[in-house]
Amino acid sequence: MKIDNNVIEEISKIIAEYVTGSEITRLFNRLDFYDYDLHHPENRLSTKWKRLSHSIIEKCNKEKSARPFFRAIEEILNPIYFQDAQEAWYGAKRKVNFPLRFYGFEIDDSGKIVKTIETKTYSEAVSRSQNLLEKIEPYNIHKNVIRFCRPELLQKNYFHAIHEASKSTLNRIRDMNNSSADGARLIELSFSTKNPSLIIKGNKIQSEKERNEYNALKHLLLTINFFYRNTTAHEAKVYNPKSETDAITALTLISKAHDLLDNCECVRYFDN
DSSP states (O other): OOOOHHHHHHHHHHHGGGOOHHHHHHHHHHHTOOOHHHHOGGGOOSSHHHHHHHHHHHHHHHHTSSHHHHHHHHHHTOGGGGTTOHHHHHHHHHHHHHHHGGGTEEEOTTSOEEEOOOOOSHHHHHHHHHOHHHHTGGGTOOHHHHHHHHHHHHTTOHHHHHHHHHHHHHHHHHHHHOOOOOHHHHHHHHTOSSSOSEEETTOOSOSHHHHHHHHHHHHHHHHHIIIIISOOTTSOOSSOTTOHHHHHHHHHHHHHHHHHHTTEEESSOOOO
16 A cells, blocks of 8 residues: 655654664664665755655655555554553544544554554544543553443543443343343442452451451442442433533543452352
């Protein structure tokens, strides 16, 4: 596939912000790109992005493929170089994906260019680049949360995304102890301090510290249930369903509950 030269130039401007001039020289050497500055020191290109776009376009034309372009992006935006700059990496990823998706490609979370659904219109591109699913990537939201509300996040339907995500904790508890209960009753039965079904690994619920830790998880789950799961579209809301900030807060809270459930085990199954 051929990528328009103007698109290569625009993406070169983006990725040039994350690489130095000397790193570009080493990159060209690794990828066997023609380095204009090296061969024409008397007439050097004025900026990093021009160096990148000039060499990338030359290599793509030579190979009649967009693969050299993709290799350059993958090299510069390799996640390993952004260990202490997560927001910068996710920001660069979103910016580069905007034009790439018009060709049916995007950078995935491993930093590799992969095929995706081709964007057809500008409004679709904007919607895809602004969906909450991409914006919450730096927060490392638990996979069980994403699994329950991915369609709603893509549609920016925050109210239903939060509602679906809140159900994921109850579903997780039922899967762990084979209960058919629901809502607060499920949580109270599962995390009873007198006859527990689920416990935190290593927590015997004996000392004050252990009881506090155990009750903290129990009340976090109850908070999620009452705060998000039991709220309906027809009732007064305790959060703004149109607020992106409120949505991120809710998803982060639910994700934390799943993180804690990862460290729980079943000591008593329910008979159904």
